[in-house]
Amino acid sequence: xxxxxxxxxxxxxxxPETQQDDIIKELSENxxxxxxxxxxxxxxxLREDEVGDMLKQLGHPMxxxxxxxxNTHLIGPAVFPYYxxxxxxxxxxxxxxxxxxxxxxxxxxSLVAFTNRTSxxxxxxxxxxxxxxxxxxxxxxxxxxxxxxxFALFDLFQTRYHLFDRWNPxxxxxxxxxxxxxxxxxxxxxxxxxxxxxxVVVILxxxxxxxxxxxxxxx
Amino acid sequence: xxELFENLRLxxxxxxxxxxxxxxxxxxxxxxxxxxxxxxxxxEIDENTLYPLLRRLESRGLLLSQWREEDKRNKRxxxxxxxxxxxxxxxxxxxxxxxASLNRIIDxxxxxxxxQPSTRSH
Numbered sequence: 288x289x290x291x292x293x294x295x296x297x298x299x300x301x302x303p304e305t306q307q308d309d310i311i312k313e314l315s316e317n318x319x320x321x322x323x324x325x326x327x328x329x330x331x332x333l334r335e336d337e338v339g340d341m342l343k344q345l346g347h348p349m350x351x352x353x354x355x356x357x358n359t360h361l362i363g364p365a366v367f368p369y370y371x372x373x374x375x376x377x378x379x380x381x382x383x384x385x386x387x388x389x390x391x392x393x394x395x396x397s398l399v400a401f402t403n404r405t406s407x408x409x410x411x412x413x414x415x416x417x418x419x420x421x422x423x424x425x426x427x428x429x430x431x432x433x434x435x436x437x438f439a440l441f442d443l444f445q446t447r448y449h450l451f452d453r454w455n456p457x458x459x460x461x462x463x464x465x466x467x468x469x470x471x472x473x474x475x476x477x478x479x480x481x482x483x484x485x486x487v488v489v490i491l492x493x494x495x496x497x498x499x500x501x502x503x504x505x506x
Numbered sequence: 507x508x509e510l511f512e513n514l515r516l517x518x519x520x521x522x523x524x525x526x527x528x529x530x531x532x533x534x535x536x537x538x539x540x541x542x543x544x545x546x547x548x549x550e551i552d553e554n555t556l557y558p559l560l561r562r563l564e565s566r567g568l569l570l571s572q573w574r575e576e577d578k579r580n581k582r583x584x585x586x587x588x589x590x591x592x593x594x595x596x597x598x599x600x601x602x603x604x605x606a607s608l609n610r611i612i613d614x615x616x617x618x619x620x621x622q623p624s625t626r627s628h
Contacts, residue, residue, distance in 0.1 A: 310561075313537065313582050317557060320538035320581075346554055354558040 290335060291318055294342045301352030310355055318345070361439045365451065370438040374431060381430045382423065384483065388490035389419050523551055525601060527559060528586060528594045531569060536581040560584055568593055 295315050299307050321341065326332055333341070345351060362370050445451055526549045530540060537557050544551050563569045568590035572583050586594065 312580070314557065316579065316581050317537040317553065319579070320536075324538075324542075351554055354554045355561065 290338050290342065291315070291322070294318075294345075294348060297348035298352050301349050302355060306355070314351075318342075361435070362442050363446065366438060366442045366445065370434070373438070374434050377430055377434060378427055380486070381426060384486035384490055385423050385426050387483075389422070523549070523555070523559070524563070525594075525597055526551075527556070527563065528568065528590060528597070531584055531586045531590070532594075534583045534585040536576075536583050540584070563590070
């Protein structure tokens with residue numbers, strides 16, 4: 288029946304080339320056996336809509352094909368919780384640093400221009416909301432991409448070389464001498480402020496220096 | 507709550523399905539008749555689970571397959587390989603041990619008698 292052929296053709300498209308013929312031949316046989324079984328029960332051939340219902344019950348071609356493929360993942364379950372925790376934390380920090388940098392860039396650009404007795408490029412005088420929005424989006428996307436690639440590589444190596452099996456309990460960090468309820472929450476204020484300040488300076492330099500290349504060459 | 511139960515039930519069933527498939531393939535079957543035979547004995551199994559499972563078990567050497575004509579059509583028949591028979595024996599022993607351990611755990615906890623008195627035989 289044409290509908291079954293179309294269904295099998297669609298499943299075939301999602302399968303690896305080397306296994307297509309074998310899987311489709313077997314799946315085709317199983318579907319036709321099921322069809323015959325239903326027809327024997329009804330005592331008549333199945334109508335087009337009944338065949339459609341039978342195929343719908345089998346599932347979307349992509350889902351059906353997917354079940355024949357090996358389970359693959361970019362970041363496995365052992366590493367994923369730590370990856371997700373890092374992504375969430377890092378993206379918030381990057382966003383905060385970007386907002387601060389975006390707010391202060393025109394001021395810093397004016398200061399650099401004044402010191403060098405040059406004019407401020409128009410883009411830095413008023414970057415525009417959309418430019419700032421897209422800039423923020425690209426910075427966040429880049430941070431997300433870099434972290435994902437880094438964790439995917441880590442997961443690949445830890446699976447291949449069994450890194451998690453090579454740990455030594457004797458090398459675990461000593462328990463900090465602070466109350467248990469503060470563990471994991473303790474970040475000193477000077478440390479947090481200094482990390483934020485360094486981040487702001489780096490992004491400011493990144494945004495400003497390309498506009499004033501000559502500033503780097505002055506004595 | 508029912509979704510949680512469904513997830514736990516599927517997790518519990520996953521290992522049992524492999525055991526049921528291996529046990530049923532001590533006699534030769536092709537995909538569709540195997541599915542029907544399992545369903546007739548109360549072990550419903552989705553096509554998308556069973557057919558790929560058969561191929562995986564075959565690729566691991568637990569099953570043997572052969573294309574053969576039946577009712578004027580070519581069908582792929584599966585049966586347990588000698589290695590599959592050995593593994594099935596070990597798995598059945600393991601399953602019986604687990605079952606016995608679970609029964610001992612359940613029987614030793616009087617609180618469970620109050621939980622489902624109608625289904626408890628002891």
